[in-house]
Amino acid sequence: MTSVRASDEDRQRVIGVLQRHTEAGRLTLDEFSDRVGTVYAATTLDDLRAAIVDLPALAAAPAAPPSPEPAGDRHLLLIFAIAIAVVAAFAVVYTLIK
Numbered sequence: 342m343t344s345v346r347a348s349d350e351d352r353q354r355v356i357g358v359l360q361r362h363t364e365a366g367r368l369t370l371d372e373f374s375d376r377v378g379t380v381y382a383a384t385t386l387d388d389l390r391a392a393i394v395d396l397p398a399l400a401a402a403p404a405a406p407p408s409p410e411p412a413g414d415r416h417l418l419l420i421f422a423i424a425i426a427v428v429a430a431f432a433v434v435y436t437l438i439k
Contacts, residue, residue, distance in 0.1 A: 344385055344387075345385060345386045346384060346385060346386075347383050347384060347385055347386050347388065347389050351386065351389055352380050352381065352383065352389065355380050355383075355389045355392055355393060356377055356380055358393055358396070358399060359373055359376050359377060359380070359392065359393065360373070361399055362393075362396050362399070367396060367397075368396075376392045376393075379391065379392045380392050
């Protein structure tokens, strides 16, 4: 028996596993709720394992695709820079004709 204390991060990881099994239809909402209660009451890693011991291992979650570069932000920055240049040019012209 492993008497290593469980951390909050360990508990959240196990709850994530339980959520995916519930989404896959392996657990009912009542079973999920009961097991989450077990997870929150767990003090050791063995206590946490008891909540998922009868469930098959999950495939690794697919990595999130890289987020596209925000091209819209570049365009917005360019427009803003042009607007500032135009305002500055008007200020110069206004100062010269005044």
